[in-house]
Amino acid sequence: MKGVKGMKGASGVGVGARARSGLASKGPWWALIAAFPFVAVLTTVVLVYVAVADRLPEPLATHFATGGRADGYGTAQDLLTLVPALLLISGAVFGALLQVRAFRPATPWLIAGGFATAAGIGYPSCLTLFLNDGVADASTVRLPLWQLPVALVVALAAGALGRLLAGAPPRQPDPASGGAPRLDLPAGTTAGWSHTVSSPLMAVLGVVLFGAGLAAGVLGAWPATLILTLAAALVLPFASVRVTVDRRGLTVAPALLPSRLRIRRVPLDRIKQATGRPIAALAEYGGWGYRIRPGGSGLILRSGDGIVVTLTGGRTFAVTVDDAATAAALLNTYADRARSQQGG
Template sequence: MTTAPLSAALRVPTRLRALAALPFVLAATAYPLLFAVWSGRLPDPLATHFSTGGEADGYTGRTAFAVLGTVLLLALGAGWTALVRRGALWGAWLTAGLLGTLLGLVVGDNLDAADPARVVSPLSNLAVAAAVGGVLALAGHALSRLVPPEGPAGAEGGAGPDAPRLDLGAGELAGWSRATASAPLTALGLLLLAGGAAGALLGPWPLLPLAALIAVPGLALARVRVNVDRHGLTVRSTLVPRPRVHVPLADIAGADVRQVDALREFGGWGYRVRAHRTGVVLRSGEALVVRRGSGREFAVTVPDARTAAALLNTLAERRGRL
């Protein structure tokens, strides 16, 4: 495995991280300004929790709500800045636009309210926030072109003579299966759900759905089963039928084992997309890396990856691919 110098690897993320932080910095700056400009027109406390019909049923102090929203924006911004990759920059802009708009709309709903109990937050606020988030997602996607794509990492070519193989007879069949889990993904998902529940009690009611939207996909990938057989490689969640990743045997040019760093190489945990590779990354360490016919790589972190790679190479060789 070839590794670029650390200084070269850090040049691209610097610009990328700045672009990921930008929408959160703008939102976290504009949000307190609303309170400063409208301080004399806002009740104290504010209506910040609403029923499904939009009627106010929960309240938060004006200063507390200003601080809570600003801290939430900055915390999410810090997370995106630390873990974002070029192909996911749009997600940072979507998150900042969606949350920033929701918080601003809740403040606007309270404007000139004599009695916070009579404040109404219409469901159309969600549509407005989604529209703003969508526009910013497109902007983030366009800005990602300012960041050079990551080069391919890892070994070049298919499986060479030193790649692992299993000694199978001509008529023998074999399969391999292993379940693996991610403690970081599980912890992050549960913390997000807990934070969303706390925010739903103390802050605007959309916080719980927003937290669930982020946490549930992560929890679905927190435990997966990796299967290798005559059909190829399959990675699926053990909790739900989807997500599922399948690489057909006919598309496998070679397989090997590699030590990966989840944060440095993939930017975090879960299903990761890079310029020349994708992966289901649950931790740092041993990973099964499959080179596809297109030249792209797919990696999955799983124990006993060498046995899985050996079986894939043997089965692919039988098909005349190697």
């Protein structure tokens, strides 16, 4: 049965005022943390240049081939112009993103990305200066290949530091739901509800990954083929999912795979209450797909109508799907029955 009728209670929702969060709650502190890596890296590059300036060749070796041999050259002035420009542009981009309300749940991760980006610009710049230090002919400069994984580790470590300094993400309170309605279902009768929700974005991403994997296979890049094909296999099941409410609880499963393969099942004994309300994918969950946020998780394939289940432990699980109010009402009815049978 694809839907049920006879719902008792209103299915509309009321949206209350949100508590202030994001940059508004931590204000200058987060702004200072976000700006710190770009200022620190620029200062470090300038100090390194001042320390080695009188020992640098003209021009410098600034680009290196696969084997580490220098194959590109430029002046020190070029380097000192390019690095501040890259840091300024990157810092401006991250600063602008931090001001967008929709991205505020992901603020600590944006700060981490800023730290990693700044380190990813600064480490190669300082390394270039050190490699050219004291060299008479820039064509003889060689880049040790072990420096490549070191540069990656430095960027990841900087990102981890930024995430640590940023602290916990801002908690996004759920909008007021206007109550938890029940379905007027006579005692002893059962009903089921099922809807399918699809995500064109996930479908396109999965097809692109799979196609890229095939192309890599044709070119003989088998490691890339394996990685891309695996990524496609992880993405495509989320392109279309079936959401079911019945006497067993809430079940979310890929629509294109056997029903026994589930993404998530929430049994009735774990359900405190369910509501149907609009869900804002970016503002509440920071994006699309299977999302985890403080206090809960959700399968968010779009913005719009969705079921939000409050679990007995206080956490929430949400899934975006049409006719969510009907599904929530039926889920509440079954949860009430389960509690009454258990004497709760």
